[in-house]
Amino acid sequence: MSDLVEYPPGGEFPGTIGRTVHESSPAWPAPARAADGAPNVLFFVLDDVGYGQLGCFGGLVDTPNIDRVAAAGLRYANMHTTALCSPTRASILTGRNHHSSGVACIMELATGYPGYDGRMPFENGMLPEMLVPAGYNAFCLGKWHLSPSEENTAAGPFHRWPLGRGFERFYGFLGGETNQWYPDLTLDNSPIPAPRSPDEGYHLSEDLADHAITFLLDAHVNAPEKPFFMYYATGCGHAPHHVAKEWADRYRGRFEGGWDAYRETVLGRQKRMGLLPADAQLSPRDPDVPEWSTLSADERRLYARMMEVFAGFVTHADHHFGRLLDTLEQIGELDNTLIMIISDNGASAEGGATGSFNEMRFFNMVPESFEDNLAHIDDLGGPSSYNHYAWGWAWAGDTPFRRWKRETYRGGSTDPFVLAWPAGIAARGEVRTQYAHAIDMVPTVLDALGVQPPETVRGVPQTPLEGVSLASTFDGAGAPSQHVTQYFEMFGHRSIYHDGWRAVCPWPGPDFTTASRSGRSFGSPITPDVLEELDRTGWELYRMSDDPTESRDVAADHPQILRDLVSRWWAEAAKYKVLPLDGSAQARLATARPQTSKPRSRFVYYPGGSVVPPFAAPPIYNRAYSIEADVEIPAGGAEGVLLAQGGDAGGYSFYVKDGRLIFLYNYVGLDHFEVSSEDGGLTEGHHVLRYEFEPTGDPDIPHGKGVPGRAQLYVDGALVGAAEFPYTTPLLFELEGLSCGSDFGAPAAEYKPPFAFTGTIHQVAVDLAGELISDDEADLRVLMARD
Numbered sequence: 001m002s003d004l005v006e007y008p009p010g011g012e013f014p015g016t017i018g019r020t021v022h023e024s025s026p027a028w029p030a031p032a033r034a035a036d037g038a039p040n041v042l043f044f045v046l047d048d049v050g051y052g053q054l055g056c057f058g059g060l061v062d063t064p065n066i067d068r069v070a071a072a073g074l075r076y077a078n079m080h081t082t083a084l085c086s087p088t089r090a091s092i093l094t095g096r097n098h099h100s101s102g103v104a105c106i107m108e109l110a111t112g113y114p115g116y117d118g119r120m121p122f123e124n125g126m127l128p129e130m131l132v133p134a135g136y137n138a139f140c141l142g143k144w145h146l147s148p149s150e151e152n153t154a155a156g157p158f159h160r161w162p163l164g165r166g167f168e169r170f171y172g173f174l175g176g177e178t179n180q181w182y183p184d185l186t187l188d189n190s191p192i193p194a195p196r197s198p199d200e201g202y203h204l205s206e207d208l209a210d211h212a213i214t215f216l217l218d219a220h221v222n223a224p225e226k227p228f229f230m231y232y233a234t235g236c237g238h239a240p241h242h243v244a245k246e247w248a249d250r251y252r253g254r255f256e257g258g259w260d261a262y263r264e265t266v267l268g269r270q271k272r273m274g275l276l277p278a279d280a281q282l283s284p285r286d287p288d289v290p291e292w293s294t295l296s297a298d299e300r301r302l303y304a305r306m307m308e309v310f311a312g313f314v315t316h317a318d319h320h321f322g323r324l325l326d327t328l329e330q331i332g333e334l335d336n337t338l339i340m341i342i343s344d345n346g347a348s349a350e351g352g353a354t355g356s357f358n359e360m361r362f363f364n365m366v367p368e369s370f371e372d373n374l375a376h377i378d379d380l381g382g383p384s385s386y387n388h389y390a391w392g393w394a395w396a397g398d399t400p401f402r403r404w405k406r407e408t409y410r411g412g413s414t415d416p417f418v419l420a421w422p423a424g425i426a427a428r429g430e431v432r433t434q435y436a437h438a439i440d441m442v443p444t445v446l447d448a449l450g451v452q453p454p455e456t457v458r459g460v461p462q463t464p465l466e467g468v469s470l471a472s473t474f475d476g477a478g479a480p481s482q483h484v485t486q487y488f489e490m491f492g493h494r495s496i497y498h499d500g501w502r503a504v505c506p507w508p509g510p511d512f513t514t515a516s517r518s519g520r521s522f523g524s525p526i527t528p529d530v531l532e533e534l535d536r537t538g539w540e541l542y543r544m545s546d547d548p549t550e551s552r553d554v555a556a557d558h559p560q561i562l563r564d565l566v567s568r569w570w571a572e573a574a575k576y577k578v579l580p581l582d583g584s585a586q587a588r589l590a591t592a593r594p595q596t597s598k599p600r601s602r603f604v605y606y607p608g609g610s611v612v613p614p615f616a617a618p619p620i621y622n623r624a625y626s627i628e629a630d631v632e633i634p635a636g637g638a639e640g641v642l643l644a645q646g647g648d649a650g651g652y653s654f655y656v657k658d659g660r661l662i663f664l665y666n667y668v669g670l671d672h673f674e675v676s677s678e679d680g681g682l683t684e685g686h687h688v689l690r691y692e693f694e695p696t697g698d699p700d701i702p703h704g705k706g707v708p709g710r711a712q713l714y715v716d717g718a719l720v721g722a723a724e725f726p727y728t729t730p731l732l733f734e735l736e737g738l739s740c741g742s743d744f745g746a747p748a749a750e751y752k753p754p755f756a757f758t759g760t761i762h763q764v765a766v767d768l769a770g771e772l773i774s775d776d777e778a779d780l781r782v783l784m785a786r787d
Helices: 064-071 085-094 127-134 204-222 245-249 258-272 297-330 359-363 370-375 391-397 438-449 512-518 528-537 559-575 776-786
Strands: 040-046 074-076 137-143 169-173 185-187 190-192 228-233 337-343 417-420 430-432 485-490 493-498 501-505 540-543 602-605 624-633 640-647 650-657 660-667 671-676 685-695 709-715 718-725 738-740 760-769
Touching (some): 040 085, 040 297, 064 297, 064 417, 085 127, 085 438, 127 137, 127 228, 137 204, 204 228, 204 297, 258 297, 297 391, 337 438, 485 559, 493 559, 501 559, 640 760, 650 685, 660 709
Parallel strands (some): 040 228, 040 337, 074 430
Antiparallel strands (some): 074 417, 185 190, 485 493, 501 540, 640 650, 640 738, 650 660
C-alpha cells in the first residue's frame, strides 16, 4: 500500500514539462500526513478472559496495568462480542458483523456460503487499511487467526495475512493458539524460530512486548510526528496456561475458597464499582459445575492451583503490556494514545470438568484422570505442560453471567472493555453503561480521529460500517445508547438485544460442554422441523434493566415482545448474511474447501527451511508411512535431528544420537515408543536412512488409541532395527510444526533442542500409503478447542 497521495483526478501532472528542465517545473505527489496532534491508537486484545476476571472489572486477578488504563479513562459495563475468537477479531478490525465478513465461526470450519466462507471480503476494509493512507503507521502483534488455515504456510498466498490487510509490520502467530514457551512465530511474511529457549528465560508474552516496543520506537525515532495504530493481540489467557512458577506462586492460597466463593466476592466488587446495579443477582448455578463444598480436599487443592496458574499467566501478560505503556509515557505519547482493551469472548470451559495437564490427551480422547492431573500439580504452567483449568473457573470467570465461550448467553458474549484517551477525554475512572459491541470500535476510532470511512480501499468499493461510534459517551455518562439492536449467532445458538430486552434461543452446536444437560447429540444439525419447534418454544426472554444476568425468563409474561424479537432476529439474519442457519459442526468439518495446492502423498523437506504448520504436515495418523533421509556422515560421525514434529506433549523425532539411528514416538506425553539401530552402523559417507511404519491392526479412536503397527529402521536398504508400537496418537500431536534438520520447539525425545544435525542432509521425504482412518467428531473437538 502506498502512503503517497495520487496526482489529481485524471492523473494529470500538476507541474509543467518542457523540452528541458530549464523550461519545466517539478511537482511531487503529496505524502499522506495525519492531522497535527492526531492521536495514536492501541488495541489490546485478550483471549478467553471473562467479564469477572480482570481487577478493574471486580475480578480477583491482579491486572495493575490494565487497571491503570481504566483509571485514566472509562470502563464499559455493557460491551459485547460474538462469543468466539475469530468472529470477534473480524468485528474488531472491520467494524462489521462477523457474518458480514464471512467469519461465522473459526476459520477452519468455513463453508461455501457468504457469511461462512472464511474469506474476509476486501470490500470490508480493516482499520489499518483506513489509517495508513491517512498518515498512520500500522503494527500487528500476536494472534491473527483471520486467514484460511490452508493459506498459512510459507507458500502463502499472503493477501489475507496481516501485511496483506494493511498492516506494515507483523510479529506473532497465524493460528488460533500456540505454545507460550515454544511458539509458532511469523515475522512479517516469514516463519521464524523463537529468539531464545525457555531455559534462557523465553516466554511469548515478553517477546510480543519486546517487538511491540521495537516497532514503536523504530517508527518514532525516524518519524516522531507520525501517529501509529497498533493491534496487540496477546495469546493470554487462551490455553495452554503457560507461565513461570514464580508468577503463579504469587496467588498461593488465594483461590482456596473455590469458584462459588469467587462468584460471590466478585459480584460484590462489581456492584461497588458501579458495573452492576445494587440489586443485581448472580445467575443461577450452572448444572455442569459441582459445588465447591462437595469436592475432596485433593480436588480443591488441584483446581485451586489451576486457577493460580491462570491468574499468574494473566498478571504476567499484564506486566509486559505495562512495559509498552511505560515506553509510550517515556516518549511523551501515552496521553495522546486512544487505548481500547477488550477480550474476544467469555472465559473458556474447554478444560472440561476436571481441567487438564495436557490438552493433547483430551484432543486425542485419551482418558485423563483426576489422579493423572494431581500427579503433575507442581508442573502446571511449565514447559512440560499443556494445561487448562477446570470449567468451574470459566463459570466463575464470567461472573455474574451464565455460561461461557461459544454460547450467546451473556457469559459467552459480554466482555470487559476499557477505553482511555487522556488528551481527548476529560473523564477519569468512570463507568459507562451504554450498550456496545465490538463492531463499534472502528467507528469510534474514525470518529475520534476525524477520519471518514473510505469509499474505496485499493480500488475496491467499501461496504458501510455496521457499528456505531461511542464518542458521544466519552464525556457523557447519560448519553443515550446509539447501538439499539444487535443479533448474535454461533453454531445455531442465537440471541438478540433490542432496546432493553434480550431474547436467547440456546442450541448445543459443537460445544461438548452442553451435551450433559441438553440431551441433544454433539454438533446436532438444525433441521427445518427442529427450527420450527425452536422458534415456537425454544426462546427465552429477559428484561435487561431488571435482570442483567439473565436469571429470570419472562417469555410467558410478554409473548408479543418475544414474538417481535424473534421476527427481528430473522430480519437481522437476512440483512447480515447469517442465513442459511447452520447448527452443525461435523458437516462443516467435512466440507471441501478451495485448496492452495494439489493433494499429495509425498512430502519432501530440506534443512534450513521454515517450520511447517501442523495442519500442513504429512497426515501420518492411522496409516502406513515412511520417512527417508538422504544424508552424508562426516569423519568422526554425526548426530542430530533429521525430522521432528510436535513436542513433549506428543509428537515424534527421527534422529541420530550416540552413533545410533533412532525413531522415537511420543504418545501424548504418556508413553514413549522407540526403535533404534545398534551403535556403529553409521559410517563415514553417503547413506539413505529410512523409517517405516506398517499398521498391524485397527485404531480405537473413541478410546484414544490410534492404529498399532510395526516400526522398522533401515540403513541403505538393510534392516537395522524393529519394534512393535501397541498404539499410536489417533488425532493430533502437540500443536507445534514440523522441522527438518533440527527440532525448533519442545522436544518429543530426550535431547536439548534444536539438536541440529551435524552431517549433511540432502533431503528428507515422507511417503504416505494406505487410506487415512479418520473420525470427524474427534477432529472437530480439536479445532474448536484451539480457538
